[in-house]
Amino acid sequence: MNRCRNPAHPHCTVWVMPGADCCAHGHAQPQAAPPATGEAPAARGLPSGFEAISALRAARGATTLPGAQALSGRPQLHISGFDPRAAGGRQAIRLDLRGMPADCAAELRMLVRSGLRLGAEQHAFQRTSRGDWRPVFLEFSSRGLEHGQYRIDIELHSRQPGHPGSARTWSCSPVILVPRPDASLGEIHQTFLATHKNVRVTADDAGIARVQAPGGGRLDIEVHASNASIAQLDLRDPREQGGRLDLAFSSIAWDEDLIEIDVPLAAAPHPCPADRACLVHVEPDSAAQRHLRLFALDECVLGRFEDIEPDADLLLAHHGEHGLETGGLTRRLSGRHALIRQGRHGFEIEDVSRYGLLLDGVWPGKHAPVPLRLGMRIALTASIRGVAELEVTALWAHGLVLHRVDAGARAEAFCLLAPETDPGSGDAAQAGVQPRAAALPPLFHRGGGFWHRDPATGIDTPLAPGMALERLRGLGAALRFAARPYPEQDRGRDRRALSHAPSVRDLRSPARSPSWLGA
Template identity: 55%
Template sequence: MPGESACAGNHPQTSAEPSSYDLLNAMRSARSEQSATAGTRAPAPAVAVTQNTYSKAPPERVQATPAPAAAPSAAPMRPFSQAVQAHLHISGFDPRAAGGRQTLKMELRGMTAQAAPQLTLRLRSELIPRGAVQHDVARTTRGDWRPVFVDFSSRNKEHGQYQIDVELQSHRDGAIVQKWVCTFVILVPRRDATLTEIHQIFLSTHKNVRVMADDASIARVTGGDGCNLDITARNAGIAHVDLSAPQGKVDMGFTTIAWDEELIEVDIPRSSDQHPHRSQAACIVNAAPESGAQRQLRLFALDECVLGRFELVDPESDVLLSHFSADGQDNNGLTRRLSGRHAIIRRGQSGFEIEDVSRYGLLLDGAWPGKHKPVPLRPGMRIELSASIRNIVVLGVTAILPHGVILHRLDQGAQAECFFLLQPETRPTLPHDAGHAAPQAAALPLLFHRHGGFWHLDPTSDRETALAPTTALASLAGLGRHHRLASEPYPECWIIRTDGAGLRDDVGAALTV
């Protein structure tokens, strides 16, 4: 027992250094004595009495461990809670439930007070549905952290050990500023495995084993020498470990298995404030589109994105729309019935919204919303330009992301183009959730805008890649070897915008007349 020099059988034990708990008690005793004397005399050296009241050892074998008194000029002792290394306490795992549904309880402990009040916990494993899951870990008003519960099933899984990779992220302004990682192993036993075999295999995979018996009041260890076990029992149950059983077998009994995994903080490579290719409008060109794929993925990063008529010279809008017939794109004819500034899409207080600013009107799900009346966008909404003549341009809202909107054409131009309308300088904090997007949008890459340029975000590894005309896109999720980035949103033609200085193209570079 703590503080004793002999075990219950009177076998001498090696003396150990005073624990943090003993030092903390000694510090509190010293402060109490110092406050009682009120400075009239020097405080006596504090002594941490570690003798157990219920010890069976002779009194002469119990040694008191003196704690050194701190000098008045010494630095204040750091609180014990701050000395605890950040770690995940994992509980609720029962390897006996082979082939069934299980729930892991993960509690964040020892995190510094300087950490953000909400962290992102990401887990990757073959046991987890779809291979990955993400949760938000929030700090409570008491200063601790709300636990996270992760469900998984080992049904139809081969028996053996399965690795679970954990990544804890702290975000600021949409960017990862701190990251902690750890990895632990889950044992999926055979269906016919005995409880003893399961426990022996579990012990062989962990150097430090903590045996937890919740609702227990008896914790007992029998036999053995030099074992690194932590036995805890609370409230009337029994936790029992017998290390002296015959034939080398280990007899263990407890309700669940729980252990701690230390979180290791890793360095975050700081991206440069200068993007290699700064732009607010660009295009990803697919040289060999497959069935259902678009040839042009047009990218825009603007606070307000104006949709309007296609014009080669001095267009009034950002997204240039043309009518597509069975013969292809027609920049005349019905295209002329679109206004130069037909509609505006922006981010409002309740999300992304669209506003009609045209002469000819637009239809949202078949109804005219009225001019200058913003209407919130929703997934699946059908946008028709215009209201007077049907089917000139028909767009569908295929995805509404935390940082942007994806529009697909629902007319004859469906294979020609789609549009990414992104918030400038905004990085998504959540992975690309295909469950809230149409199938054609879920197959697209996850893109965002930051540091003046466009980026690709891998939803599995969280790896960011700056997009530039020289970037190889073949290895990026959602892209292939036939994709390339163009500097202009309409690389198939030359859009000219004039201003007081002369001519310039749509990315703002000055040209010589």
């Protein structure tokens, strides 16, 4: 490199990059005079050696490394901490996200499925304030399984509430090796390298990293040691080592490319985006209201009713002889009592409460997800019966319906829908429906809001406040839509929430509501 040679700025001492037309201060540089015939390259003032290479790279610019920019922005899942020597026991591998697009949601839902015994099938990646992602630890066990390779199917779902068409999905399928109990480290390593690329042999917490190969040959393996562990890989002639390969490592890490799956965008924008809503049925000449509460959440929390800052999404309270009771037995419900989510094998429920729950009279155990079945009875609280009891009266691939089978049966029912999921059509959409719920309106969630599908014509209509719902088949003649799951709270906050609950006379009177709200 030379210093600035602009004659108008003789005191400028800024260095000029080879091949640049001006210095860092913007001073134009004089062009070299054409060389005389027969002059040597050095005498012509042309760069040579390192300067010539630097000038060539500067001239080519981004074409020097055509894949560098694409590689830096490629979504990848970095897997580390895998030790195949721990076969037969429980392991925990670390998953790190890299290269995710900036416009994806701040929290990504991860679904996992494998022949290995997984600790959990659902996890979540969360973006930190610095823009990177918190790691997720995936626990699994290979105890009692046959040795071989086991695929782990991973899906990442990005969904931003209130932004129709923002749903994105990525997937990858890493392979975990379960070796034979008597396999040597050399056999494990050879098998692993045969199925993986870009393998890193890592060692942490202690020391030395070394690779030795026959004749100093090149290997596509990165050996890394941090905070000083020992990571040694010796691939020299096995005859020099007593007929075996010397291999020692604490863990193996590799990168899996995330493949984005095309997700169809919403057909039309929704006039009332919401993931929680309610269909209110008002009987003529009666103060009683019946509610079909709608939820379109990846994970719906069932818990105790609280008027101020509840911990749950689906709020439950005990109904006694005199109607709704916000105290008393309602306090036997936890603020977060149970979770209902959509897993890979359908909807499932998990007990996260202090008091427990019963599924068809049996306690499933805490933090043990159980698939929901059509007709299953869900009794919240295991010690006292009748506090709040629900029944699965409809179960599809895109949603389910819960009817109360206690004294609150005339007050409310619940419809839980998978967000941004089209129910399909025909018999598949009506499969798994109890006779009591056969007249359930065909509802689904798409484009950020709730929709109704006419069972006769197949026309989809968005649900929004002020709509004339009596024109829609299957919804009844006295319905209104509210973009809140508990609209009655707005009228009764000063007189205790839900003060318009049905009385004993209303509970015992014949039902004149649609069959999907009947007891």
